[in-house]
Amino acid sequence: MTRSSGSSGFSGSSGSSGSSASPAASSSSPLSSYGWDDGFAASFAPFAAQGLLPGRLVRIDRGRVDAVVPDATGVRTVLAATAPVATGDPLKVPCTGDWAAIDPGSGPDAVVRALLPRRTALVRSASSKRSEGQILAANLDTAVIVVSLAEPLDLGRVERFVSLAWESGATPLVALTKADVVPDEAGLPHLVADTEGAAPGVQVLAVSAATGAGLDVLAAALAGGTAVLLGRSGAGKSTLANALIGADVQDVHAVRDRDGKGRHTTTTRDLLVLPAGGVLIDTPGLRGVGMWDAEEGLARTFTDVEELAADCRFHDCAHTTEPGCAVLAAVDSGELAERRLDSYRKLLRENQRLIAKTDARLRAELRRDWKQKQALGRHMGERKRGTRR
Template sequence: MNLQTLGWQPFFQQQLTLDDYDTSVVARVSAHHRSGYQLLTEDREVTLAVHDSLPSMTVGDWVVLDKQMQFKRCLDRSSQFSRKAAGSKLAEQKIAANIDTVFIVMSLNDDFNLSRVERYLALTNEAQVEAVIVLTKADLCEDSYALAQQVQSLDAMLMVETVNALDPSSVQALAPWCKTGKTVAFLGSSGVGKSTLVNTLLQDDTQETGGIREDDSKGRHTTTGRTLHTMPSGGVLLDTPGMRELQLANVSQGLSDTFAEIEALAAQCRFSDCSHQNEPGCAIQKALQQGQLDERRLNNYLKLQREQARNSASLAQLRSQDKQLGKMIRSVQSENRARKNK
């Protein structure tokens, strides 16, 4: 194993100093558990226990260690994926870092949902990472071609591949994105066949797979953690658990890129604060009436806009509170030191 097979690229190389080459070791975070981080170097696996002195890291991060395998610093990221933490918890959760391509996996049975694809695309576009839509379980669908065309209609430039996750020759369609030095990640809801696809790409039964539930034709959730794997093709694969509550935050540019044609229409409305409902001169309503815009797509755009605005405001409030708390703690510590010195 060498750094390139772990996904090392010139972007990270440029961040090293001459001193780093003599006194340091470069490693990549391969797994993140509650108790600590697992890291891979060129010749060993290292474990770092979670400590207050460590920055917040995630799977895919590159770090610099000293010769005793102690943490020195984390390198700047080429990309980062994060979300609002699932549930009501007010926090931002990092999902992965330094990804080159995201395989957005969706099955062609009852899981098929264009609005969910748009949600993942907003996240991927915000990170400025290439997205490939991977459609699985075509054998359970009567007209896979028609559904694939629906996905393609979201964006003429979008890469869409239909594969049989159990067939290595079919999965070979994904090979161009899995070359040495490249890191790919999987996003998708539970049970769409990600684990089966991972096993085929790795040529190993690394991930446990589950069958199909008879009541709703959906697969069972099997992956429980984010981990890095090296592929026989030379690339690096990051598998993620199914994210049932992928709430968007701070992805305004990603939404603009995902719904570019809607935002272009909005710019033509008579009023700059048009809500696109019943205002006169609304270019979006006109496009709807003329059949140039899909109502489902518009409704999802407005829904995701509201969600990301709400979550972004909540996280901004949290950051402000954290700053105020930090100032208060530093003030108390300063006063305590002043009293001790008297």
């Protein structure tokens, strides 16, 4: 894509404040293929009166962004500075997928003057010792969790990604890539079924970029919206992006033979236009994905555990040693896999610890709850040993 910074021929960019009908608000806007609609147009209306252009951020790199903006013949890509929207809040920094009010300027770069309100945002805990979140992409409709079948299926990782996807406001979808490498084709349905069990209510597709299997169904599921590809390095995200777009737009490197891990072939988050309509955001591989205030996302990922918990004797049952625990009873009967409960506990604890780092009151509540459980544990131990006075 070419970059330019001259004035635009887009007729709706410099109207007076009394003008209410502009091409930016029209369904025929050249930005419609990038996800522009009447809702975003309404948010942008105050900026249109200032002579600014609507634009979508398609790439972020070292304080500069590539953004698509409308012009007389369609859309063009400009390089824009983000200094006016610089912030110390990591959740409010510009990210791929954001819609913005852009000043085309008269110099070599345009300028991002404001970000439009986000509808959805995918956030993870930052990979640092600081208690802060990192926003990965914004204004998403679908979050595609990409999992390679060339390595053992890690259902815990699937549950982690799906929880964050639900929490973002987007709809998760799991793509099991490299389906062609599964040695026993009859085993593929079992892998799909196991993944569906780890992500209740989520569409799971087995796909192969090498053979084209499943790509038509996946393309249809993503058409018309904004999707993001998520997964670890080597999962096949860039290969999948190339297959969906029908061109080698993303670099692809082979997975290392010695450990099956991939290299970071994608180093930025790039927004790409899909042939069938809609856009796709390819992201760098994520070695670790920490929870970030994902209580609702966890509840939707573990609906089976939550439904069982509703029948526990105690409303605050921790599903460990409490009498009358319906969840533990389901594990004993085989109705619920013990691995599933262990994963639920792990992610819930991680999420609570993260929140407690930034919420003093919750931190005090967790400390009090922990002391009560310690006292209960001592009490039950004494009763069991017959040493209680």
